[in-house]
Amino acid sequence: MKRTTFAGWPCTVARTVDLIGDWWTPLVLREAFYGARRFDEFERVLGLSRNVLTQRLTRLTEEGLMARVQYQDRPPRYEYQLTEQGRDFFPVIAAMMRWGDRWLAPDGPPVLLHHETCDHDTHAEVVCAHCREPLRHAEISARLGPGFPDRHRESALATGRFDDPAMLQP
Numbered sequence: 001m002k003r004t005t006f007a008g009w010p011c012t013v014a015r016t017v018d019l020i021g022d023w024w025t026p027l028v029l030r031e032a033f034y035g036a037r038r039f040d041e042f043e044r045v046l047g048l049s050r051n052v053l054t055q056r057l058t059r060l061t062e063e064g065l066m067a068r069v070q071y072q073d074r075p076p077r078y079e080y081q082l083t084e085q086g087r088d089f090f091p092v093i094a095a096m097m098r099w100g101d102r103w104l105a106p107d108g109p110p111v112l113l114h115h116e117t118c119d120h121d122t123h124a125e126v127v128c129a130h131c132r133e134p135l136r137h138a139e140i141s142a143r144l145g146p147g148f149p150d151r152h153r154e155s156a157l158a159t160g161r162f163d164d165p166a167m168l169q170p
Helices: 012-020 025-034 039-046 050-062 090-103 150-159
Strands: 066-072 077-082 113-115 120-122
Touching (some): 012 025, 039 050, 039 077, 050 066
Antiparallel strands (some): 066 077, 113 120
């Protein structure tokens, strides 16, 4: 069965899922945040096949989340470093950890995040960028942004909906 691509959808959640929405890609990124850089480190810690790991690292590199950097000349050896775009994905991984720690870890979090700046263990919190209050679903509404396709804007404004599947496709 061919996988549906969301790369062209005007929904950034769908496009993000298109980029990282398989089992291994978020785990490769997690390990990069934990400090893994070399192919054999990712392979050893994750235990996935070389071809799957190669595919995931290639995709992350092509999409700009990681950079393949040579660290040895003879023989040529490379490591994978998070780019600014990749480092900017950290809050997503931290939010996934927070949710998993709450709902999937009855004995407590398997890994703690430690904030070196204040020397305390911490967890992700999603807060309003303006008032810094926690964001709660019941207190949020969504509206069209400047990146919503013009060809669907009139219909979305008339119906008050912008989640119609016909509108979300390119």
